[in-house]
Amino acid sequence: MTYNVHYGDPDLSKIAEVICTAGADVVALQEVDVHFSERSGFADQAAEIASKCGMEFRYGPIYDMPPLEPGKPNRQFGVAVLTRFPVVSWKNHLLTRLSTQTPGAPPTPMPGFLQVTVDVDGTEVDVFSTHLDYRPDPAVRKTQVAEMLAVIGSPTRPTVLMGDMNAGPAKEELAPLFARLRDAWAGHADPGNTIPADNPNNRIDYIFLAGPLRAASARVLDTTASDHRPVVAELVFEGR
DSSP states (O other), X not given: OEEEOGGGXXXXXXXXXXXXXXXXXXXXXXXXXXXXXXXXXXXXXXXXXXXXXXXXXXXXXXXXXXXXXXXXXXXEEEEEEEESSOEEEEEEEEEEEOOSSSTTOOOEEEEEEEEEEEEXXXXXXXXXXXXXXXXXXOHHHHHHHHHHHHHHOSOSXXXXXXXXXXXXXXXXXXXXXXXXXXXXXXXXXXXXXXXXXXXXXXXXXXXXXXXXXXXXXXXXXXXXXXXXXXXXXXXXXXTO
8 A cells, every 4th residue: 555644634543544444464654653752642654554554564754853852852754664564674865856945955865765674484575665746847756766766766676665656657757667567557537536535637646566476456545534545556576
């Protein structure tokens, strides 16, 4: 599953219920607050969702800022991966970003491209959670796509890239993703639109595959718990 949870707005418990009910073994989340601000009650949303669903998690902050009060935890905002499988390793890679916290700052390498390697019954699978730039100008997204593909390389083992790409499938900046990786939604007559959740007319949330994996099925869940609808795919190992 990939799901932009919009920092739990308006109700994190409903978002957690969607995730738990879906029964996914691996979940990539975007727009996750950890002690960030009053908008999310300074909650550790990654830990809360993982606990409710009985899953392990790894968190990749994009922003890691000092607390508003001395002695409190740092304020973080970023992406996460939840999993029912053992975690072998993980890393929070850099991507070029335009800051939403520092107006006028130039594009700068920042964290928030999370890689979590999980052990699925003896097979290691690389899982990536990402959130690309939202601005109309595609220049930063184009750079981010190139940087993600440089990290992913040409994998021979099972690899899954999930996230909010903030661009439709026909956008030129996403073409390298479709060229290098396999779209789990391929072959569907339905466009797979995910936003806005109450009446989706655009597809910006994706599950991409590489290595010996294929999508047996894929669906977009009909829910308005967040401003995005989540995408769920059933993946199987080739040759099994």
